[in-house]
Amino acid sequence: MLSYGEIPFTDRRVNKEEWAKIKPETKFGQLPRLCIDGIELYQSRAICRYIASKLNLRGKNDKAAALTDMWVDCLDDIRSMITRFYYGPDSEERTKNMENLKNVQVKSVLSSIEKVLEKDGTTFLTGDEVTWADVMLFAYFTYIGELLHTPDILSPFPRLSAIFSTIKKSPGIQKFLANRTPSPPDMRALFD
Ligand SMILES: N[C@@H](CCC(=O)N[C@@H](CS)C(=O)NCC(=O)O)C(=O)O
Numbered sequence: 083m084l085s086y087g088e089i090p091f092t093d094r095r096v097n098k099e100e101w102a103k104i105k106p107e108t109k110f111g112q113l114p115r116l117c118i119d120g121i122e123l124y125q126s127r128a129i130c131r132y133i134a135s136k137l138n139l140r141g142k143n144d145k146a147a148a149l150t151d152m153w154v155d156c157l158d159d160i161r162s163m164i165t166r167f168y169y170g171p172d173s174e175e176r177t178k179n180m181e182n183l184k185n186v187q188v189k190s191v192l193s194s195i196e197k198v199l200e201k202d203g204t205t206f207l208t209g210d211e212v213t214w215a216d217v218m219l220f221a222y223f224t225y226i227g228e229l230l231h232t233p234d235i236l237s238p239f240p241r242l243s244a245i246f247s248t249i250k251k252s253p254g255i256q257k258f259l260a261n262r263t264p265s266p267p268d269m270r271a272l273f274d
Pocket residue numbers: 105111112113114124125126127
């Protein structure tokens with residue numbers, strides 16, 4: 083969200099040892115944390131929503147903002163459906179679940195969402211203007227594409243793909259992608 087809005091920031095990553103030192107001083111014992119405007123903010127969606135407010139991406143009125151929040155929660159459900167199994171230890175059950183998520187469950191949810199977009203006939207998730215839900219769609223599906231090793235996961239869904247591409251082409255995201263630290267093939271390595 084910060085990159086999309088071209089708001090300069092310091093992206094501080096911590097290793098396991100640093101995290102053990104920092105954790106007790108965090109509000110809920112978790113990251114991410116955003117220090118901004120004299121406040122210390124936790125919870126990723128609350129953080130993104132705050133930045134979205136600064137960028138006028140919450141939706142043009144209360145109804146549009148509610149629909150935008152709805153889409154963000156809907157996308158977050160897909161992320162959580164995957165991460166629930168992804169971050170578990172290797173097992174036959176995990177392999178089976180991941181295959182099923184990749185080949186059946188995620189496609190089925192995406193197909194339902196694509197139908198909703200077709201029916202609504204809007205360019206973006208909430209109407210014809212970009213909102214933070216569209217930026218989150220890009221962020222979530224970049225992450226999900228990496229988790230499932232299927233970067234083209236949205237390609238069978240033209241409306242979702244079009245939103246993803248529009249956000250990807252924005253100057254802030256192009257800069258972010260050019261400078262981004264590559265993710266490891268198995269994201270569980272980040273927590274070793
Ligand atoms: N609901 C929180 C979840 C945050 C969360 O689960 N953070 C994990 C990393 S992804 C964490 O800080 N884990 C370290 C720990 O629990 O020690 C959010 O969206 O920010």
